[in-house]
Amino acid sequence: MTSGLHTDGGAANYSRGMRTHIAVRLAATAALLLSAVGFGAFAPAAACACGGVVSPGNSATVHDEVALAGWDGRRETIVMRLALESGTDHAALIVPTPTPARVSAGSAGTFPELARLTAPEIVTERHWFAGDGGGETSAAAPPGRGPTILEQVRLGPIEATTLSGGSLDGLRNWLGANGYEMKPEVTATLDPYLRENWSFVAVKLTGAGTLTGALDPIRLTFDSDRFVYPMRMSRAAESPQTVRLYLLGAHRLQRTDADAGTQYNGVEFAGRIGDIEDQELRELTGGGNDYLTELSVGIHHPASITTDFVFAAAPGDETYRRRVTDIEYVELFGFPAGTVILGVVSLAAALVLFAVVRVVRRPS
Known part of the structure; x- marks a missing residue:
């Protein structure tokens, strides 16, 4: 048999001869592996989708970012994992949150588990001819007042500090004195959050050496009156941003923020999940929040970002799973x-x- 492959999303057809058949299976395997670690080529412009990456001389780059988020109507949890390439021991990340966050270690098994649960359905079709198929805002703080340190925790090679209050100058001074070196354009993205009384989680490496590769997931939990994912710091990025989010709720979710209509939003998976092996994921799906929406977002012009991502229930709970068709030719x-x-x-x-x-x- 010879075979090819196409997807129901209108992707280009593959499939001519046995060499194409082998290439397709290798590509499918690679796609599943990428799903396990998240995806997206993130700009090294001192920003990633969830916040700002800071390091001397912009020597740190986030190659991949993937996040799991859930909200029960009062409290939100974000579990994120970054693949970081750092040529310094001073790389750091700043993440804004609506209220002070508690930071803890996440489970290393969460994202592979999500990849398993949302893997595409593979179906086989037999064809006789080659080529068939296709397929509200408050006053700013007084100038120079520094932030309040609410909590500081060590999680393996990283240190996470929860900060609240202060002015832009005060926050900038604290960050600079504590090893968080930020470019002016990145610092400027903090100001809207400060004016809205948001807090920040500052995460930095604590080891003496450099780090390259995927960091273990970290878990941020905070009170919020809406389901939100911080994005406005990405205005400092110099190249397109791609974000993959796994969203948990009682129903299928969609973006409702003002920027949603000007950015690409693709649903990769939608449906209720069960038979969950990872303990952290089981905890987050408790209380009926077992509907998972996997969303990929593409932002071609980061400078046009005006809002954070905000999510709400979609009109219906239609399920969706990507389908990959493996075409076999009768020989x-x-x-x-x-x-x-x-x-x-x-x-x-x-x-x-x-x-x-x-x-x-x-x-x-």
């Missing part, structure tokens, strides 16, 4: 059967035609 003598049969028929027709012509031209 005869190592070639697609339809092509062989068509060739035989064409040859037979040619012979018959040749015989008829000879009879017609035969002298009387």
Whole structure:
């Protein structure tokens, strides 16, 4: 058999010959592995989707970011994992939250579990011919007043500090004195959050060496009167941003913020999940919040960002799972059967035609 592959999202068709068949299966495997660690090529412009990456000389880059978020109507939890490449031991991340967050270690098994639960359905089709198929705001704080340190925890190679209050200058001074070096354009993105009395989680590496690779997930829990994911710091990014979010709720979720209509929002999975092996994921799905919406967001022009992501229930709970179709071609003598049969028929027709012509031209 030879085979190809297409998806129901209108992706380009693959599939010509056995070499294509092998390439397709390798590509499908790679796609599943990427799903397990999140996706998106994030700009090293001192910003990632959830906040600001800070380091001397912009030597830290977030290659991949993926987050799981859930909200019970009062309290929100965000579990995030970043793949970081850092040429310094002073790399750090600033994440805004509506109220002070409690920070704890996340489970390393959460995101592989999510990848398993949302993996695409693979179906097989048999074809005879090659090429078939396709497929509210408050007054600002007095200038120079520094933030209040509410909590500081060590989680493996990172230190997380929860900060609240202060002015922009005061926060900038605290960050600079504590190893968080930020470019002016990134610092400017903190001001709207300060004016709205948001808090911040400052996360930095504590080891003496550099770090390259995926950090263990960290869990942020905070009170909130709406389901929100911080995005406004990404205005400082210099290249397009891509975000993958797993959203838990009682129903299917969609974005309702003002920027939603100007950015790409693709649903990768929607449905209720069960048979959960990861303990952290089981805890977050308690109380009926077992409907999972996997959303991929593309932001071509980060400078146009005006809001954070805000989520609310979608009009309906329609389920969706990506479908990958593996096309197998029936073969005869190592070639697609339809092509062989068509060739035989064409040859037979040619012979018959040749015989008829000879009879017609035969002298009387």
